[in-house]
Amino acid sequence: MASASERDGRLRSRLIEVGVDLVTAEGVQALSLREIARRAGVSHGAPRRYFPTHLELLSAIARRGFEDLASRGAVAIGDGTASPREQLATLGRVYLDFALTHRGMHELMFRHDLLESNTLGLRDTSLPIFALLTDLVGRARPDADARLVAGSFLANLYGIAQLWSWGSLQLTTGADDVVPLLRTALDAHLGPEGPEEPEEPEGYEG
Amino acid sequence: MASASERDGRLRSRLIEVGVDLVTAEGVQALSLREIARRAGVSHGAPRRYFPTHLELLSAIARRGFEDLASRGAVAIGDGTASPREQLATLGRVYLDFALTHRGMHELMFRHDLLESNTLGLRDTSLPIFALLTDLVGRARPDADARLVAGSFLANLYGIAQLWSWGSLQLTTGADDVVPLLRTALDAHLGPEGPEEPEEPEGYEG
DNA sequence: ATTCCGAGTAGACAGTGTCTACCCAGGCTT
DNA sequence: AAGCCTGGGTAGACACTGTCTACTCGGAAT
DSSP states (O other), X not given: OOHHHHHHTHHHHHHHHHHHHHHHHHOGGGOOHHHHHHHHTSOTTGGGGTOSSHHHHHHHHHHHHHHHHHHHHHHXXXXXXXXXXXXXXXXXXXXXXXXXXXXXXXXXHXXXXXXXXXXXOHHHHHHHHHHHHHHHHHHHOTTSOHHHHHHHHHHHHHHHHHHHHTTTTHHHHOOSSSHHHHHHHHHHHHOSOOSSSOOOOTTOOO | OOHHHHHHTHHHHHHHHHHHHHHHHHOGGGOOHHHHHHHHTSOXXXXXXXXXXXXXXXXXXXXXXXXXXXXXXXXXXXXXXXXXXXXXXXXXXHHHHXXXXXXXXXXXXXXXHHHHSGGGOHHHHHHHHHHHHHHHHHHHOTTSXXXXXXXXXXXXXXXXXXXXXXXXXXXXXXXXXXXXXXXXXXXXXXXXXXXXXXXXXXXXXX
8 A cells, every 4th residue: 555655745745735725815925834734734843844944835836836837738739730829829828827817826936036946946847848938939930049039938928927917017008808918929929920821031041 | 404304204215225225235035124124223113104014115115126227217218319129129228237237126126015005106107117118119110009019028028037037048048148038029029120220011001 | 562763743932014002302382 | 481292213012924943652663
């Protein structure tokens, strides 16, 4: 029986689950170490056995968010037979939808102190995502430096998620959903929407 | 003598200055209410006379950051005779430079809890900036919806500042400065760099 | 049967933001 | 001129936080 491995991380995964629920329901400021322990039904010192510091517990919760997001992306992409542009549009929509419906988790995922400490292993999580983006961009725009365009596009998505989530863009654009902004970012980085085949690159020497 | 107005806000502005220095020197986590009061040489209850809550003091400090950034932008723009694209490039460079050399302040300025509470009056600060951006974008790209493009471009700049500041892009792009990314974002939203005169817009009637 | 050890408890400590009672000098009224 | 009032600051309390440390206890291994 799996009693060993089961009990090894029983409280550990329970803490993470409680944290995920808590940040989803009440936001990132509710994620105090003691509150998580309380809701998990253990004393405030118990988490220390598995997470030496509060930050490491938060990192584990944030990583769950990244895994969740990556899985949603994978599901939406499917077998990956759609055009690169369509896949990028799908990924962008999935990401923005996730960011706006899981605001607390999204905020947690991109906290500076989490990202800057490598305890999260976050770079390992984000690198394949960035590689996928770079590949798609490279296929959609073979004329450009795919890493630069993919980086700028990723930053664009992130910025839209942030500015939109705190309402800085709703007032100014007057729109009631984020899709036009996503389309604008896509058009900007991939060129205006070609119907099927990509337009011939100008000034591109093969 | 201006004793009345002087003494009225003497401690108030002192607290803000201490906060600005502190966040610049030691980062946003050093901005505890009590630490600011300590460095200002007053008791921990004194700030409450001017800032009913810690958040309002932080907001006042952040607003100083916005004013500083806006003034740098205005200086860099000068009389505004340069081309819209050049002005946008200048503003982008000023913003990214500010964000990367004043990381603590930049982080404070865009904290969710500050932006979401209107105590800051931040929207009043950011609206004219966005209006300027929209105007410049509208002149640089008369064919497009200026609000959408300006919003996406602003989000792009913000995202680049964030992702770059925590190192998610250095590793992947391999570059050692942020200028290529800025150029990529500019090219994306304003079209590839025309030498002097803007290239004729395609499919533009009128 | 005894020893040992992992896992969790409980208390202490320094630090935080907020609240409240107090205090005191300066200007006002009377 | 005497007394009051009030703005501006002090100081202590309170609940809460993250971390550290001493401890307990049940079950497994020797």
